[in-house]
Amino acid sequence: MAIIRARGLGKCFRVADKQPGLGGTLRHFFARRLKDIPAVKDVSFTIESGEVVGFLGANGAGKTTTLKMLTGLIEPSAGEVEVAGYRPFRRQAAFLRTITLVMGQKQQLIWDLPPLDSLRVNAAVYGISEAEARRRIDELAEMLELGEELRRPVRKLSLGQRMKAELLAALLHRPSVLFLDEPTLGLDVNAQVRVREFLADYNRRTGATVLLTSHYMGDITALCQRVLLIHQGQLFYDGSLQELTQQLAPYREVCCDLGAVYPPEAFRGFGELESLAGHRVRLLVSRDQLTGTISRLLLTFPVLDLEVNDPPVEEIIGRLFREGAVA
Amino acid sequence: MNRTLRLARVLLSVQYAYMLEYRAEIALWALSGLLPLIMLALWSGAAAAADLSLSPAELSRYFLAAFVVRQFTVVWVIHVFEEDALQGRLSPYLLQPLHPFWRYLAAHIAEQATRVPFVLAIVLAVWLLGAGASGWPPPSTWLLGLLVIHLAFLLRFLLQSVITMACFWSERAAALDRLLLIPYLFLSGLVAPLEAFPPGLRRLAAATPFPSMVDFPARLLSGGEVDLLGGLATLAAWMALLLPLYLLLWRAGLRRYAAMGA
Known part of the structure; x- marks a missing residue:
C-alpha cells in the first residue's frame, strides 16, 4: 500500500535579483526586481509502506525542498502530495503524529539543557504518558547506546552523541514515516555505522517507511534497496540501487x-x-x-x-x- | 484537560530551567527597565509635579507600580521568532502538534518568574530609600493588579505577535518593534501618567492599546482611581481585535514560509 504519493510536484521560490556594485544596490533599493527560481519540477513517485528509499542528488538538486513539501513545512507551487492519507501542508495534528523529520545540521534539542528535558517536552506535546515515555526512552536509548549522555547539557555532547539524542527525540512518538535529511552529516565513520544500524533496526522492528537523503553513499547502500535520483529539480531515476549502478555506470x-x-x-x-x-x-x-x-x-x-x-x-x-x- | 495542564506544567518548568541558565542576563534586563524610576526622580521636582493632579506620594506609587508593570510585560517574541525563522529552528516546532507560539508564551512566563527576585530586590531598595511608598493599597488591590498586569502582558504579547508575522514577508521584521517603541513609551504612561497629558494627546492615547499596557494596571496597582470595568473591557476589546488578525496573518504567512536554514 502506497504511503507517500507525489504527483507533478513542483516548487518555485521568488528571490530578489540584485546586480553587483553600487549601481545595482541603488537600483535594487528603489526598484526591487524579483525572479522565480524553480527548485522542484514535476516530480512524481510513490513509496510503499515499510520501504526504505534513498533520495540522491547533488547540492541544490531539490532533495531538501521535496522533503519540506512532503512534511508540510512548505506549500507546493504545483502538483499534489499525500502522506499517510493526509495533505501535508494542512499540518493536521494526526498527520504530525505520523511523521518525523530529522535534519542532520539542525537540532530540536534545547542547547543548554540535558536531552531529557527536551524529551519531557516532546512526550507532553505528543500526549505520551510519563510512564510510557520513560519506557520508550529506555528502549530507544538502549538501541542507540545512550545512557548518562541524556542527563548532560546538549552543548556538552559530542556531535555523534547529539545526533543520536536528536534521533531519540524525533522517534519518541513512534512515527510511521521518517524523513531523514543528512542524518549522518559530520559524524565520524563509527558513529555513521551506529546510526545506520539503528535506523535499519528501527525499520525492522516498527515497519516504518523511511525516505533518506545523504551525501554519504554508505548510508544509501547500507539502508536502501531503492533510490530516487533528482537533478536540477527533476526526478530522472526511480529504481533499485543495483540497476542504477549497472545502467548508469x-x-x-x-x-x-x-x-x-x-x-x-x-x-x-x-x-x-x-x-x-x-x-x-x-x-x-x-x-x-x-x-x-x-x-x-x-x-x-x-x-x-x-x-x-x-x-x-x-x-x-x-x-x-x-x-x-x-x- | 489533564493533558493540557501537564503540557503547560512541563513547558513552564523546562523553560524556567532554561531561563535560569541565563539568570545573570535576566538580572541585567531587569535593571535596564528602570525608566519609570528615572521618570519618578525627574517628576519629583516640585515645579514639574505641580502640573500634575497627583500628590508626591501618589506620583511615587504610580511610577513604582509602572516599574513593576513594565518588568512583567516585557515581550521579545518578535526577536526570537525572527531568529528562529532565519536559523531554521522554527521548522521542528512547526512539525509538532503544538502551535509554536505556546512555546514562546511559556518562555516569556518563565522569564518573568526568573525576574521575580531581582524585581523584588529593586522594589525593596526603592521602598527603603523612602521614595514615597507610604500608604500602599490593600492586598485585594494587589491581587487584582497582578491579574491586570498579566492581561496587559497578554495584550502586549498579542500585539507583538501580530507584528511578528511580518517575519514571513521580511527577513528583518524585528526592526518594526523599534518603530513601535516610541508610541509605546509615550502613550502607555511610562514616561508620565496620562493625567499629565494635554486633553488632545490623552484622547489620542486612549484610541491606542498602549494605555492598557501600563497606565491602567499601574494606576490600579498604585491604588489610584480607575474605571475597572471600562479598563478590562478595553483590554478585552483590543485582544478580540488582535487575535483573529494574528490568526489570519499566521495562516497567510505560513504559505510564504520557505523553511530557510532548514
Missing part, C-alpha cells in the same frame, strides 16, 4: 599491484586510468571489455595482485553529473 574498477613502476602512457588502451601511485594502478574498465582487458593486463605487466570492484557509488553519481549525462 557500466564500469568496474580494476586495481593492480605491479612488479615495476610504469608511466601513465603505458596504460593507454586498458580503460580509463583512475589513479597511479607507485606500483599500484586503478583503472575503470567497461563491463563488456572486462575479461579481455584483464587478460591483456596479465600478459603485458608483471601483475602481483589484482582486484575487481564496483566503483564507489558517490563516484558514479559525481561522474554522472559532471559529464552531464542527466541533462
Whole structure:
C-alpha cells in the first residue's frame, strides 16, 4: 500500500535579483526586481509502506525542498502530495503524529539543557504518558547506546552523541514515516555505522517507511534497496540501487599491484586510468571489455595482485553529473 | 484537560530551567527597565509635579507600580521568532502538534518568574530609600493588579505577535518593534501618567492599546482611581481585535514560509 504519493510536484521560490556594485544596490533599493527560481519540477513517485528509499542528488538538486513539501513545512507551487492519507501542508495534528523529520545540521534539542528535558517536552506535546515515555526512552536509548549522555547539557555532547539524542527525540512518538535529511552529516565513520544500524533496526522492528537523503553513499547502500535520483529539480531515476549502478555506470574498477613502476602512457588502451601511485594502478574498465582487458593486463605487466570492484557509488553519481549525462 | 495542564506544567518548568541558565542576563534586563524610576526622580521636582493632579506620594506609587508593570510585560517574541525563522529552528516546532507560539508564551512566563527576585530586590531598595511608598493599597488591590498586569502582558504579547508575522514577508521584521517603541513609551504612561497629558494627546492615547499596557494596571496597582470595568473591557476589546488578525496573518504567512536554514 502506497504511503507517500507525489504527483507533478513542483516548487518555485521568488528571490530578489540584485546586480553587483553600487549601481545595482541603488537600483535594487528603489526598484526591487524579483525572479522565480524553480527548485522542484514535476516530480512524481510513490513509496510503499515499510520501504526504505534513498533520495540522491547533488547540492541544490531539490532533495531538501521535496522533503519540506512532503512534511508540510512548505506549500507546493504545483502538483499534489499525500502522506499517510493526509495533505501535508494542512499540518493536521494526526498527520504530525505520523511523521518525523530529522535534519542532520539542525537540532530540536534545547542547547543548554540535558536531552531529557527536551524529551519531557516532546512526550507532553505528543500526549505520551510519563510512564510510557520513560519506557520508550529506555528502549530507544538502549538501541542507540545512550545512557548518562541524556542527563548532560546538549552543548556538552559530542556531535555523534547529539545526533543520536536528536534521533531519540524525533522517534519518541513512534512515527510511521521518517524523513531523514543528512542524518549522518559530520559524524565520524563509527558513529555513521551506529546510526545506520539503528535506523535499519528501527525499520525492522516498527515497519516504518523511511525516505533518506545523504551525501554519504554508505548510508544509501547500507539502508536502501531503492533510490530516487533528482537533478536540477527533476526526478530522472526511480529504481533499485543495483540497476542504477549497472545502467548508469557500466564500469568496474580494476586495481593492480605491479612488479615495476610504469608511466601513465603505458596504460593507454586498458580503460580509463583512475589513479597511479607507485606500483599500484586503478583503472575503470567497461563491463563488456572486462575479461579481455584483464587478460591483456596479465600478459603485458608483471601483475602481483589484482582486484575487481564496483566503483564507489558517490563516484558514479559525481561522474554522472559532471559529464552531464542527466541533462 | 489533564493533558493540557501537564503540557503547560512541563513547558513552564523546562523553560524556567532554561531561563535560569541565563539568570545573570535576566538580572541585567531587569535593571535596564528602570525608566519609570528615572521618570519618578525627574517628576519629583516640585515645579514639574505641580502640573500634575497627583500628590508626591501618589506620583511615587504610580511610577513604582509602572516599574513593576513594565518588568512583567516585557515581550521579545518578535526577536526570537525572527531568529528562529532565519536559523531554521522554527521548522521542528512547526512539525509538532503544538502551535509554536505556546512555546514562546511559556518562555516569556518563565522569564518573568526568573525576574521575580531581582524585581523584588529593586522594589525593596526603592521602598527603603523612602521614595514615597507610604500608604500602599490593600492586598485585594494587589491581587487584582497582578491579574491586570498579566492581561496587559497578554495584550502586549498579542500585539507583538501580530507584528511578528511580518517575519514571513521580511527577513528583518524585528526592526518594526523599534518603530513601535516610541508610541509605546509615550502613550502607555511610562514616561508620565496620562493625567499629565494635554486633553488632545490623552484622547489620542486612549484610541491606542498602549494605555492598557501600563497606565491602567499601574494606576490600579498604585491604588489610584480607575474605571475597572471600562479598563478590562478595553483590554478585552483590543485582544478580540488582535487575535483573529494574528490568526489570519499566521495562516497567510505560513504559505510564504520557505523553511530557510532548514
